[in-house]
Amino acid sequence: MPGIDIEDRQRRCVLPFEALPAEVRLLRRAAVVQLGRWGVQTAGDATQLVVTELATNVIKHVGEGSPATLILEWKRERLRVEMHDKSSSLPTLRTADCEAECGRGLHLLAAMAVDWGTAITALGKAVWCEIELGSDAVCLRMERAIDALESYRKRGGSVLHGRCGAVLEESAVELIADLLHWTSARGLDPDDILDRAQMHYEAEADAA
Numbered sequence: 191m192p193g194i195d196i197e198d199r200q201r202r203c204v205l206p207f208e209a210l211p212a213e214v215r216l217l218r219r220a221a222v223v224q225l226g227r228w229g230v231q232t233a234g235d236a237t238q239l240v241v242t243e244l245a246t247n248v249i250k251h252v253g254e255g256s257p258a259t260l261i262l263e264w265k266r267e268r269l270r271v272e273m274h275d276k277s278s279s280l281p282t283l284r285t286a287d288c289e290a291e292c293g294r295g296l297h298l299l300a301a302m303a304v305d306w307g308t309a310i311t312a313l314g315k316a317v318w319c320e321i322e323l324g325s326d327a328v329c330l331r332m333e334r335a336i337d338a339l340e341s342y343r344k345r346g347g348s349v350l351h352g353r354c355g356a357v358l359e360e361s362a363v364e365l366i367a368d369l370l371h372w373t374s375a376r377g378l379d380p381d382d383i384l385d386r387a388q389m390h391y392e393a394e395a396d397a398a
Contacts, residue, residue: 199227201264208277209248209256215244217260220270228264229335236302237262237271243299244273244317252277266312268304276314339365 203224207213218238225231241260248258252275263270299306305318339361370380 203262205262207245207258207260208253209258211246211249211254214242214245214249214280217386218239221260221262224262230264230269230323233269233321233323238270240271240299240302240319240321244271247281247317248273248275251279251281253371264323265320269323269324270318270320272316272318274311274314274316278310278314279317280308280310281317335362 205217205220207217218241221237221241222231222234225234225237245260247259248256252258256276259274261272261274265270299317299319302321304322306319309316309318370383373380374385
């Protein structure tokens with residue numbers, strides 16, 4: 191199940207798949223891996239549940255084996271989850287006292303998401319929801335860090351491509367080393383800078 195990672199300000203990941211029961215587990219795993227790359231693992235449980243329900247609904251109501259696409263979009267304090275399929279029939283939210291099989295996915299979206307909806311697309315329809323990620327400050331720092339690391343890697347002319355953990359980790363080490371050289375050249379104490387940065391990190395982590 192290849193993912194198409196689009197490097198833009200909103201952090202968008204496109205995961206095409208076939209609506210098969212065996213694919214649902216792989217789709218959940220791919221979503222969790224992507225959240226880890228973005229540093230927003232706290233939304234993992236909610237995202238897995240939403241992905242499971244949306245993918246299962248495609249299997250039940252559009253057809254087993256039909257093509258579909260999951261789109262994850264990180265928008266700072268929110269994660270947008272979209273499920274696209276080839277059917278133009280929009281689902282409806284049934285009454286809460288109906289059978290458990292009936293409309294369960296939409297009731298779950300309405301309960302867990304800060305916003306959700308459906309839309310007709312050129313190829314069928316999309317069902318989407320947005321999940322709260324938590325601390326705006328933490329998400330904003332993660333976004334700034336990824337921007338800085340990607341920009342730093344490109345300026346350095348690295349032969350490594352992509353945004354996998356190993357690439358960004360190496361970029362982080364090189365960036366920190368250069369910053370320490372800069373602090374030393376400015377007459378500052380690199381150890382003091384590291385200690386102050388660690389104090390900031392621990393204070394924000396405890397408050398999260």
